[in-house]
Amino acid sequence: MDLLFLGTSAGVPTKKRNVTGLALIEETGSDWFLVDCGEATQHRLLRTRLSLHDLQAIFITHVHGDHCYGLPGLLASAGMSGRKKPLTIIAPAGIAEWFKATQQFTQLYLPFEVDFLPTEALDTWSFAHWAVDAIPLSHRVPSFGYRFTETAREPYLNTEKLTADGISRGPIWGQLRKGIDAFHDGQTLKSSDYVHYPHPARCVVVCGDNDQPELLRTFCQPAQVLVHESTYTQEVADKAGDTFGHSSAALIATFAQSIALPNLLLTHFSARYQANPEQSPSIEDIRSEAAHYYQGPLFLAEDLARYRLAKTGDLSLVTS
Amino acid sequence: MDLLFLGTSAGVPTKKRNVTGLALIEETGSDWFLVDCGEATQHRLLRTRLSLHDLQAIFITHVHGDHCYGLPGLLASAGMSGRKKPLTIIAPAGIAEWFKATQQFTQLYLPFEVDFLPTEALDTWSFAHWAVDAIPLSHRVPSFGYRFTETAREPYLNTEKLTADGISRGPIWGQLRKGIDAFHDGQTLKSSDYVHYPHPARCVVVCGDNDQPELLRTFCQPAQVLVHESTYTQEVADKAGDTFGHSSAALIATFAQSIALPNLLLTHFSARYQANPEQSPSIEDIRSEAAHYYQGPLFLAEDLARYRLAKTGDLSLVTS
Structure with missing residues (x-):
């Protein structure tokens, strides 16, 4: 299972970072899942080898635009590229209604079926090699985390x-x-x-915006990787006097340490954090704050960076 | 008046070309208008010096997604960057309804007023230095052209x-x-x-998708520049057996020649046309077909290319 980040910025895009989107790619390298679909996710995909024909399902964490405004364009492009295979979209109810309105008002006709399933049902959704379930988080709007658990292990x-x-x-x-x-x-x-089975089932938890990591304590128990937002450092959050429903690096790292999480993968960084460590504030401020509270393997996602979760449960950056 | 292209692709983005968006920039270099707002228009803007605070108005030609799916994200980003000034959006009625639904279902709150005016009214809309009117075109959905006429000329x-x-x-x-x-x-x-007045008023016509250039005969009479789609070559259109409501290079060029248009600026090229002239089909196929039928100054728009309409009515590429 590979994790390929299509966007790692919170709220607005920057020159280096797009808004949220994450591809989870199966061992084969072709079949994949998409978690969140911020505007221009399809543009990022043009810089990968992933095909919209091989997309198995889309999961949306919450209705905020930086997590879903790329959905109509991505589906329209899938249609124009000739996709016929039905597509499952698991999303909070507002997304299905918004997409229906979008189809109506912008006269969007798709040559494939889209099956919307409400995240609120908190079902377990089964795919060829993975089962996915969800957990409600805490944000300004209903927000969810998705847990991907490997079901087809090599005996x-x-x-x-x-x-x-x-x-x-x-x-x-x-x-x-x-x-x-x-x-x-x-x-x-x-x-x-x-x-x-020589190794436990692989398990990845990918969360939407959330200001209470504590909610994930039991849910993350089997996970080797937690992908979680870290919008600010605690200092910036304190200065603003309002977290707007987000987690600081300190908050999520403290939680990860408390459950002895095997791998912490942070994303969804405020646009103020520069990619260049010589500018201030920089993404390195987030890294050093998180590293202060969490002693395990820590990763700060970058757009188009690809991470591999090995059968052993080890996470590493794939260098091409 | 400068014309800065933010996207020149039809239907889907390519690695080199985004979907449709065009900035019309006033002499000052700051105040500007936006015609169409395909997905990732705001991403293209990050590569220019234009600010969402100086945006005077948005014009949408028709409801198809490649001309409007960037609207919610662009407005959300304008809000997050602190814009307070009201914004006028002149668009076919479906756009206002779609945007209202988008605000509702994705809980988008803007700190500034958005005033939607229906293009269908075919009013003349007045701004500080320009008057804008509209004309209905022919496409699969109602589509319009906008004419920008200079009102504040130097006497x-x-x-x-x-x-x-x-x-x-x-x-x-x-x-x-x-x-x-x-x-x-x-x-x-x-x-x-x-x-x-030493020169006639500057006048630019920017069209949405249209398969009947002939409709523009009177409307274009005072124009020094016509920005028009040229989705295919005639050969490709003939092979497909359906133009899907679009113009070929031959069709629009023949029309431009027939009215002795001073400058023809083509855009909205099918994704099949490669930017590299050594690949086939390439954008050069469009150019040579258009040049065969139109003998005036011919321009094929490129993403982020900037064209200047001088007071003399001459159009030229701005090289920075």
Whole structure:
């Protein structure tokens, strides 16, 4: 599972950072999910190898424009490029209504079906290799986090034990490997005695805007990676006297440390933070504040940076 | 008056070209008008010196997304950057309804007033130095062209004639210069006898999508510049067997030649046309087809290219 950031800016785009969008790419390198779709997400996609034909589903965290205004254009372009495959969009209810109004008033006809499912249902949505569920967060409007949990893991079949137990290579091996118990020589062979998974299921939590990381304590328990906003440093938030429903670097880092989170991936930075560390304030202010409170592997997302979550649960920057 | 293109692609963005947007910039270099606002128009603006605080009005030609999906994000960013000044948007009625729905469903609050005026009224809208009127075109949805006519021209006062007529320098000169008749030595002095305008009023026509240039024959009569779509070459249009309501290079160029248009500025090119003339089909195919039918000064717009309409009526590319 790769995480490719299409936008890492809060509220407004900057010359270097677009507003929010994140592609989660399957092992194959083609099938992918999109979480949030700020304006010009489709423009960022032109600089990747991802195709709108391979997009499996879109998840929207909340109705604010910097997380959804790219949706009509992206879907229109998918249509113009000939997509026919239905597309699932999991989003707060307002998004479906807004999209319907957009279709009506701008005479947008799509050659594929769009199935809107309300995030508020808090279902578990199943895809080929991943299950996704959601959690309500705290922001100025209803905002959600999405948890992607791997369901199709590679099993390890203990062939030494099978051989030692006198079960020779054959269809039974395949059956056990698939998790199905088998009957052999008058005995029931339990799949779980011969199969195990060398690594826990991969699990990534991607959150919308949120000023109460504490809400994620249980939800993040199985996660190897948390992608969370870090709009300001605490100093800036204190000076403004209002967080506008956002988290500071200190707040989210303190939470991550308290749950011993394996990897913290910060994004959604206020436009005031310069990419150039020689200018002030810079994105390095966010990094140093977060690093002060969180001792685990810390990543600050950049537009078009791609991170890989290995089967081992390790997260690393992919350098091409 | 400068014309700065923010997008020159039809339908979908490409790596080099954004969807439609055009800034018309006043002599001062700061006050400006926007015609059409495709997705990521605000991103293009980050690469110019134009400020959303100096934007005088927005004109939308028609409701298709590649001409308007950038509107909510651009207005949201204007609000976040502290704009308080009301903004006039002249647009087909569907745009106002769509924007209202967008505000409602995405909880967008602006700290300034937006006054929507329907293009369908075909009024003349007056601004400090320009009057703007509109004309209905022919497309799959109602589409319009806007004509910008200079109203605040620099008058030339014939001081030689004034001196010869025994009227010496004084307040009367200023009065006549302003176009007001004056009383002097028992005689009425007509301003028009002493004042003239060395050049005709500048006039630019900017059109939305349109497959019948002929509709513009009278409207374009005073124009020095026509900005018009040229989505395909005729060969491509013929192959497709459907123009989808668009003009070919041959069609618009033939029309421009027939009215002896002073300057033809083409834009809104299908994504298939490559910027690199060594690839095929390239934008040069459009250029050579248009040049075959139109012998006047021909310009093919590029993203972020800036053209200047001089007081003389000459159009030229501004090289910085």
